[in-house]
Amino acid sequence: MDKFLSWMLPPGASTFVGDIDWIYYLILAVTGVAFVLVEVALVVFLIRYRKRPGRKATYIHGSNRAEVIWTSVTAVVVVIIGLLSAPAWNKIKGREGVPPNAMPIGIEAKQFEWNVTYPGPDGKLGTKDDFTIRGQLHVPVDRPTVAMLTSQDAIHSFFVPSFRIKQDAVPGMHIRVWFQPTKVGEYELGCAELCGLGHYRMRAIVTVHTQADYDRWVAEQGHSVAQR
Amino acid sequence: MAHAAAMHEDVMLPPSSRAAGAGVYNEKLGMWIFLGSEVMFFTALIGTYVILRFAHPDAWVGHPRTTPLNIPVTAVNTFLLICSSVTMVKAFAAAQDGIQRSLRLWLLATAMIGATFVGVQVYEYTHLIEKGFVPSEGLFGSTFYTMTGFHGFHVTIGVICMTYVTIKAFRGKYSQTDHRGVEVIGLYWHFVDLVWIILFTIVYLI
Amino acid sequence: MATTATGTSAYTYDHGPAHVDDRPFIRKYIFSTDHKIIGIQFLLMSLTFLLLGGTLAMVMRWQLGFPGKPLPGGTLLPETYTNNGVVLPEFYNSAVTMHGTFMVFFAIMPLLVGVFGNYLIPLKIGAPDMAFPRINMASFWTAVPAGLLMLAGFFVEGGSAAAGWTSYAPLSARSDLTGVHLGQIFWCLSLIILGLSSIMGSFNYITTVINMRAPGMNWFRLPLSIWALFVTACLVLLAIPVLSGAAILLLFDQTIGTHFFDPQAGGQPLLWQHLFWFFGHPEVYILILPAMGMASDIIANGARKPIFGYTSMVLAIIAIGFLGWGVWGHHMFQSGMNPTLGTTFMISTLLISVPSAIKTFNWLGTIWQGNITFHVPMLHALAFVSMFVIGGLSGVFMAASPFDIYIHDTYFIVAHLHYVLFGGSLFAIFAAVTYWYPKMFGRMMSPFWGRVHFWLTLVFYNCTFFPMHQLGLHGHMRRIYDPTQYAFLREMQPVNQFISISAFCLFATQLIFAANFIGSWFKGEKAPDNPWLDNGLEWTLPSPPPHGNFATVPTVYRGPYEYSSPHSDLDYLPQNVPMPGGAGAPHPQPAGD
Numbered sequence A: 001m002d003k004f005l006s007w008m009l010p011p012g013a014s015t016f017v018g019d020i021d022w023i024y025y026l027i028l029a030v031t032g033v034a035f036v037l038v039e040v041a042l043v044v045f046l047i048r049y050r051k052r053p054g055r056k057a058t059y060i061h062g063s064n065r066a067e068v069i070w071t072s073v074t075a076v077v078v079v080i081i082g083l084l085s086a087p088a089w090n091k092i093k094g095r096e097g098v099p100p101n102a103m104p105i106g107i108e109a110k111q112f113e114w115n116v117t118y119p120g121p122d123g124k125l126g127t128k129d130d131f132t133i134r135g136q137l138h139v140p141v142d143r144p145t146v147a148m149l150t151s152q153d154a155i156h157s158f159f160v161p162s163f164r165i166k167q168d169a170v171p172g173m174h175i176r177v178w179f180q181p182t183k184v185g186e187y188e189l190g191c192a193e194l195c196g197l198g199h200y201r202m203r204a205i206v207t208v209h210t211q212a213d214y215d216r217w218v219a220e221q222g223h224s225v226a227q228r
Numbered sequence B: 001m002a003h004a005a006a007m008h009e010d011v012m013l014p015p016s017s018r019a020a021g022a023g024v025y026n027e028k029l030g031m032w033i034f035l036g037s038e039v040m041f042f043t044a045l046i047g048t049y050v051i052l053r054f055a056h057p058d059a060w061v062g063h064p065r066t067t068p069l070n071i072p073v074t075a076v077n078t079f080l081l082i083c084s085s086v087t088m089v090k091a092f093a094a095a096q097d098g099i100q101r102s103l104r105l106w107l108l109a110t111a112m113i114g115a116t117f118v119g120v121q122v123y124e125y126t127h128l129i130e131k132g133f134v135p136s137e138g139l140f141g142s143t144f145y146t147m148t149g150f151h152g153f154h155v156t157i158g159v160i161c162m163t164y165v166t167i168k169a170f171r172g173k174y175s176q177t178d179h180r181g182v183e184v185i186g187l188y189w190h191f192v193d194l195v196w197i198i199l200f201t202i203v204y205l206i
Numbered sequence C: 001m002a003t004t005a006t007g008t009s010a011y012t013y014d015h016g017p018a019h020v021d022d023r024p025f026i027r028k029y030i031f032s033t034d035h036k037i038i039g040i041q042f043l044l045m046s047l048t049f050l051l052l053g054g055t056l057a058m059v060m061r062w063q064l065g066f067p068g069k070p071l072p073g074g075t076l077l078p079e080t081y082t083n084n085g086v087v088l089p090e091f092y093n094s095a096v097t098m099h100g101t102f103m104v105f106f107a108i109m110p111l112l113v114g115v116f117g118n119y120l121i122p123l124k125i126g127a128p129d130m131a132f133p134r135i136n137m138a139s140f141w142t143a144v145p146a147g148l149l150m151l152a153g154f155f156v157e158g159g160s161a162a163a164g165w166t167s168y169a170p171l172s173a174r175s176d177l178t179g180v181h182l183g184q185i186f187w188c189l190s191l192i193i194l195g196l197s198s199i200m201g202s203f204n205y206i207t208t209v210i211n212m213r214a215p216g217m218n219w220f221r222l223p224l225s226i227w228a229l230f231v232t233a234c235l236v237l238l239a240i241p242v243l244s245g246a247a248i249l250l251l252f253d254q255t256i257g258t259h260f261f262d263p264q265a266g267g268q269p270l271l272w273q274h275l276f277w278f279f280g281h282p283e284v285y286i287l288i289l290p291a292m293g294m295a296s297d298i299i300a301n302g303a304r305k306p307i308f309g310y311t312s313m314v315l316a317i318i319a320i321g322f323l324g325w326g327v328w329g330h331h332m333f334q335s336g337m338n339p340t341l342g343t344t345f346m347i348s349t350l351l352i353s354v355p356s357a358i359k360t361f362n363w364l365g366t367i368w369q370g371n372i373t374f375h376v377p378m379l380h381a382l383a384f385v386s387m388f389v390i391g392g393l394s395g396v397f398m399a400a401s402p403f404d405i406y407i408h409d410t411y412f413i414v415a416h417l418h419y420v421l422f423g424g425s426l427f428a429i430f431a432a433v434t435y436w437y438p439k440m441f442g443r444m445m446s447p448f449w450g451r452v453h454f455w456l457t458l459v460f461y462n463c464t465f466f467p468m469h470q471l472g473l474h475g476h477m478r479r480i481y482d483p484t485q486y487a488f489l490r491e492m493q494p495v496n497q498f499i500s501i502s503a504f505c506l507f508a509t510q511l512i513f514a515a516n517f518i519g520s521w522f523k524g525e526k527a528p529d530n531p532w533l534d535n536g537l538e539w540t541l542p543s544p545p546p547h548g549n550f551a552t553v554p555t556v557y558r559g560p561y562e563y564s565s566p567h568s569d570l571d572y573l574p575q576n577v578p579m580p581g582g583a584g585a586p587h588p589q590p591a592g593d
Ligand code: HEA
Pocket: A030, A031, A034, A035, A038, A074, A077, A078, C166, C284, C285, C287, C288, C330, C331, C349, C350, C352, C353, C354, C356, C357, C360, C388, C389, C391, C392, C393, C395, C396, C398, C399, C400, C404, C407, C408, C409, C413, C416, C417, C420, C421, C424, C425
């Protein structure tokens, strides 16, 4: 059961793990302290000041000093949390955040599958060697990939837990989402926005290759596409 | 503990006489508050219009030159509605001076002008629909009918209430000292009028 | 019940001439304009919906814990719902949607605003009734058809709405994407009608509080429950019309072919989200403020001590009311909204936790050095504080937008919303119902079964919802019919099973409450005027109070929290009692001076 009740985040496999996880642990610590303080105080008071015959509660209406203290302390703490979080947000979602050398791909979501368009050997989208594959996302390791995300029908949401990345795919919008895998292997891609009956099985596999394997894979695909 | 002290004295205070309230009678206060809700409703609709129009100016292209709308007619209609506000003011003034006869006539006038406004709007709609300009006609159609439609709906409600008040007036139910019904319906009437001036400007003119 | 024993002994009041109410049954109990009756009507309606919503939750929990296993009694349901007993995705999606919709719009909101707004405001401010009793009646009788219409969704072809309680467009706008047509239309219509009901209620409450306070009941002698209900009414007044507007646009998209949210014709899916959440976040404070207010009253009473920092409590309520309008974007961090807005909304959202912090610490200050009686309402009120804190703190995680990237639309959110809505609102509602039940029905609820229900609820509630945090941290998405589709979720399935079993126990526990509620109505011990020895004006009246409430307009001499005051040899000092101990004691003026 301890594994089930653990407060650790599952291991990740992208550069965002480093940007995001520590914020989580920071907030966990802060709120943890707040939680313990409040609950302990509550329980202690309940026991210490439980009803006793012939005793009257002390007649106090409050204390301005106390009010000022806990108001300002809380305010400062939350503002600090905000200031520490902002950079990660801008890096991951900011319009300027996307690294220039990122490999462009196109992801079109539709009920209930992910269609991925690859730039082909020339590494550029919108050229005739592009090819599209259903339900498989293949990316090179240690190299940023930027996906042009859109949807045909309902709103879907591109979610790769191990990459700590999530972005809604909205019909009529083309949203750039980028990530940089750090470990070769297979990961699950899920849909995180209710999009209809098949929402629960709108799943795909993300395969992270070494650059060499990736190029080989692209070559094969490009080839087989050419055949058709 | 200045705080505690303050509260402590409060305990000793003699009862202040009847809590003053807003100094306005319930119906009037209630109407003002209700209008706050109406403001938010129309803000939502107007906001939608503005957002969609900024996002897709192309959906409004040619407007106003080749617009399906017949602006002169609506301009006249707008003028009518403004007049009805004037007659409403007159009616209220008459009520305050307790001049029953003019109160009745001004109320009647207001109700009838309001009805005319709705009539003209229905006429406008039928013509537009004949021209093929229907609610499903792009963003312009969608927003146009929703906004003007809901305003028209409000005027209709207004006319119904106004008729009711007018009938009461003819029954002599409003005195110089108590004519709350007239004042409250007046508030609503002026509000609906004001909303139209805004809608006319952004939907027809701009 | 030591407290009830001494019930009336201390201060006794002459209730004026015995009030004979000779209105026919139908005017008295069905189409009544009496705010107390209307409150009770709302209570019965919303408890029914609470039960329905809970039942749907059991269906979801069965499917999530034991996917593919036939639902007990499932075979009795039509084929469109189950396939020889096994819940179908269609049914699951409409269950999630209707569960959320029932709970938020037809259970918690009417329970807080409809029930206690109606019942408490006139009584606590010393008014004979609402400012507009007839509009008040209309408000209830528009809420009923709204509820029936929402229910009707289950029985029409295509089933009920199934796009989530947030009904994101275009999924909700295009029936070809869900197969649900009529159901979704009913959803919109129902909420539009319910909106009328809420608006009628809210401007009625606001007018009443402003204009109908008894002599001496100035703003800073108002109980916090009334302050909270007042600010809530303002939020309802201003937020609901925005939802109505959005629902109308959605309705037109579905029926007359407009294109507000349909991108193919230039519509904007995000527009719906902005409109919905611009209403939606104030809405969630509508769902907590009255809970906070009533919990404050009950905690001060249980601690037999003046509320700590009354003024800052009031200011905190007002602050939440204002700030609540500037944070809606925190529901849309991952929606594709401009990222720069994301940063602004993160800061505003984090700041809004400050007023809640103030309230939390003042509750602690109130029990500090108190003389605490643990009557059943007090137990629930204390649980409210400790559970709301958990929910609030989990909100801070999501407020930090970078981390929200990971937990958005996961069970971490589901955990948060149940900690604030069940642990917060519902516990406070249990507290308030048990507290004012004697006043409403003239009988006490069984304290024994009350305690049993409280402790079991507290335990099973936490077993049900706490592990959802872990599910969320593991990446478990919301609104998925069958988690075992994902390899990385399969290993968490034992947690889902544990949650489901706890949830069934939780539901069973609630039946104890239902039984106690209904049983006490007929068999409960007769209630004295003032069972909890409370200072509020309502407790000076007989239980239940007569039609028209006060025989003579009461005069108010002080705030509602004068417990253990040195000016009284008892540990409470009602708001309408002239200063005891004769000399220079002010005397009530004749009514309506
Ligand atoms: C009663 C209803 C209620 C209340 C009161 C709150 C209160 C808060 N909520 Fe919650 N929220 C919901 C109901 C509510 N919420 C619902 C229903 C959803 C889901 C909607 C859906 O998608 O279906 C949601 C979703 C939601 C989201 C969107 C998550 C997502 O979809 O990705 C966010 C993000 O910021 C959020 C934040 C907050 C915050 C910061 C508060 C704050 O107000 C909390 C403040 C309280 C405290 C912080 C605790 C007390 C303070 C202390 C003990 C002092 C110490 C504290 C610190 C040092 C920080 N909420």
